[in-house]
Amino acid sequence: MNCLFCKIASHEIPSQIVYEDDDVVAFNDINPVAPHHILIIPREHISTLNDLKEEHKAMTGHILLTAQKLAKELDIAETGYRVVFNCNRGAGQAVFHIHLHLIGGRSLTWPPG
Ligand code: AMP
Ligand code: ZN
Helix, strand or coil, rough: CCCCCHHCCCCCCCCEEEEECCCEEEEEEECCCCEEEEEEEEEECCCCCHHHHHHHHHHHHHHHHHHHHHHHHCCCCCCCCECCCCCCHHHHCCCCCCCCCCEEEECCCCCCC
């Protein structure tokens, strides 16, 4: 599978990994949009949110709880942070292996562009 994030998950391509376990990997975004910008991905290759199935329910919950855990560790849980899945190009998805953006460390405006 010629996928950048699969290669990051398998350590074939180096990245700044901040958390990993059997199911998910979290690493710093190479082009951060805020003081804290982490991507949380499943080890399993899933292209977009549209490809999620019933069998992925536990993994998606695990990704969200990983975001919560990292936000607490970074001390942004109380001040606020944002989690985003972009789905397909119209929403800005550029890497087709699902990833949750965890963004924080500054005040964030709404709505997004
Ligand atoms: P998206 O636009 O939602 O698909 O997000 C893709 C994200 O991956 C962007 O925020 C990029 O900065 C980030 N990115 C691309 N290549 C790398 C890399 N090698 N290591 C870490 N983050 C990356
Ligand atoms: Zn992949």
